[in-house]
Amino acid sequence: MHYLEIDRFTASYDGKEQVLVDVSIQIAKGEIISLIGPSGSGKSSLLRGLMGLLVPQSGEVMLDGEKVDYTNRKSVKALRERLAIVFQQYNLFQNMDALRNVTVAPVKIRKRNAREVEEEATALLRKVGLGDKLHAYPDELSGGQQQRVAIARALALKPDILLLDEVTSALDPELVSEVLDAIRILAAEGMTMLMVSHEMALVREISTRVVMMDRGRVIEEGSADRIFDNPRTRRCQAFVGKILSH
Amino acid sequence: MGGSLLEQLPLFLSYSNVSFLAQAFGVTVALSIVGCVVGYTVGALLAFIRNRHVVDVLPARFLSVGFSETFRRVPFLVKLMVVFFAFEVVGMRVSMFTVTATTVALAAAAFSAEIMRAGLEALPESQWDAAESMNMGGVMSLRLWALPQSWKVILSPALSFTVGLIKSTSIASQISVFELTYAAKVLNERGFSPVLSFGSLLVLYFLICYPLNLYARRLERQLERPRGWKSGAPLLAESEAA
Numbered sequence: 001m002h003y004l005e006i007d008r009f010t011a012s013y014d015g016k017e018q019v020l021v022d023v024s025i026q027i028a029k030g031e032i033i034s035l036i037g038p039s040g041s042g043k044s045s046l047l048r049g050l051m052g053l054l055v056p057q058s059g060e061v062m063l064d065g066e067k068v069d070y071t072n073r074k075s076v077k078a079l080r081e082r083l084a085i086v087f088q089q090y091n092l093f094q095n096m097d098a099l100r101n102v103t104v105a106p107v108k109i110r111k112r113n114a115r116e117v118e119e120e121a122t123a124l125l126r127k128v129g130l131g132d133k134l135h136a137y138p139d140e141l142s143g144g145q146q147q148r149v150a151i152a153r154a155l156a157l158k159p160d161i162l163l164l165d166e167v168t169s170a171l172d173p174e175l176v177s178e179v180l181d182a183i184r185i186l187a188a189e190g191m192t193m194l195m196v197s198h199e200m201a202l203v204r205e206i207s208t209r210v211v212m213m214d215r216g217r218v219i220e221e222g223s224a225d226r227i228f229d230n231p232r233t234r235r236c237q238a239f240v241g242k243i244l245s246h
Numbered sequence: 247m248g249g250s251l252l253e254q255l256p257l258f259l260s261y262s263n264v265s266f267l268a269q270a271f272g273v274t275v276a277l278s279i280v281g282c283v284v285g286y287t288v289g290a291l292l293a294f295i296r297n298r299h300v301v302d303v304l305p306a307r308f309l310s311v312g313f314s315e316t317f318r319r320v321p322f323l324v325k326l327m328v329v330f331f332a333f334e335v336v337g338m339r340v341s342m343f344t345v346t347a348t349t350v351a352l353a354a355a356a357f358s359a360e361i362m363r364a365g366l367e368a369l370p371e372s373q374w375d376a377a378e379s380m381n382m383g384g385v386m387s388l389r390l391w392a393l394p395q396s397w398k399v400i401l402s403p404a405l406s407f408t409v410g411l412i413k414s415t416s417i418a419s420q421i422s423v424f425e426l427t428y429a430a431k432v433l434n435e436r437g438f439s440p441v442l443s444f445g446s447l448l449v450l451y452f453l454i455c456y457p458l459n460l461y462a463r464r465l466e467r468q469l470e471r472p473r474g475w476k477s478g479a480p481l482l483a484e485s486e487a488a
Binding site for chain 2: 048051052053077080081084085087089091092093094095096104105108109157
């Protein structure tokens with residue numbers, strides 16, 4: 001059985017214009033699914049929709065065999081305890097240092113022991129290469145460093161699935177590799193991930209499956225090699241042809 | 247009372263006059279403190295209600311907007327009359343001090359709600375998304391990161407507004423509240439030169455307002471970068487205390 005099953009999921013930002021139309025994706029534990037597609041195709045919206053940040057209109061999301069009811073606060077809360085998201089713009093709390101950004105949710109929301117959480121958070125920040133920046137504030141960190149803090153913050157919540165929303169798109173080119181390395185470490189550790197990325201080398205390297213989206217719909221799905229080497233739909237051929245020619 | 251300013255000065259500075267002005271000064275300060283404490287508290291609540299991330303109840307939001315928009319657009323004297331007659335209509339016999347303090351609170355609530363709303367809306371929407379996706383509720387968000395970050399946007403205009411509000415309390419002299427302006431008028435009517443009566447008023451208002459202006463400027467510099475949530479001992483102490 002799949003751990004996360006998205007079945008004909010349709011959602012909008014304002015309850016009117018649909019940004020996701022009948023999206024169906026299944027994710028098993030340990031899988032890394034990459035969402036690719038042109039800007040505005042609904043990739044980021046799908047991640048936001050899954051986290052309950054959009055207005056779902058129809059369809060079904062099953063998490064570990066249980067249906068998620070997005071109209072029910074309790075159900076959404078339970079979902080958010082098992083999924084964590086890293087945003088394109090890091091979204092760190094500017095008044096907290098790196099360590100506090102990572103520990104705040106486990107301590108204040110999950111009510112875990114602060115000493116234990118701090119030890120874990122320190123280890124996580126070291127893992128993403130920020131062992132010397134524990135007490136730096138976001139405005140003292142580069143974009144790449146902030147994004148790595150954001151990844152550590154999401155990991156501190158011990159999610160079953162990590163959602164990564166174009167985590168390198170807002171970075172200067174020389175900072176991209178440090179974030180990609182952090183993702184590679186997670187992939188090697190078997191972290192289940194659903195990621196939106198324009199880093200096609202990374203997508204090809206770590207994805208167990210690639211999902212191509214366009215205009216809010218899934219238009220093709222398959223292994224990375226199959227999607228990149230032998231795309232079936234014309235839209236996917238055009239998109240893959242364009243990005244691989246760069 | 248005749249004589250030059252220099253001749254009037256010793257009598258103007260007599261114990262009874264100074265004590266008379268000091269009492270009025272106390273009333274102005276008390277009106278400002280009571281009105282601002284109550285007003286800013288209500289204003290903060292109204293701003294929180296208006297923020298959809300904190301309270302997601304549409305009628306409450308409308309109520310907050312309605313209150314703030316209405317009372318921000320009404321002159322202080324009109325608000326004073328509204329409060330005065332409102333107390334009469336509900337049959338409450340209250341002192342003029344209470345009427346004025348309520349008016350100050352009403353003005354402070356309406357304006358501070360708007361100032362705080364703007365401060366909270368200045369924060370990137372994406373931080374609310376991040377908080378929400380971690381199951382961090384609106385009230386906790388306000389306490390942990392939203393207010394600490396928005397103070398720098400809120401405090402400076404709030405202190406400037408407070409200075410304006412303190413000056414507005416002088417209008418209470420119209421309904422015979424014994425505050426600074428009223429006291430200066432009485433001294434003037436007793437024959438003291440307007441230069442002395444209203445000059446002392448100028449000095450006393452300056453003594454209240456100037457330190458607030460200096461404080462606002464200092465805060466602006468201090469709050470340039472939000473700080474104060476370094477991890478470590480305080481976090482551990484909080485958790486262990488819990």
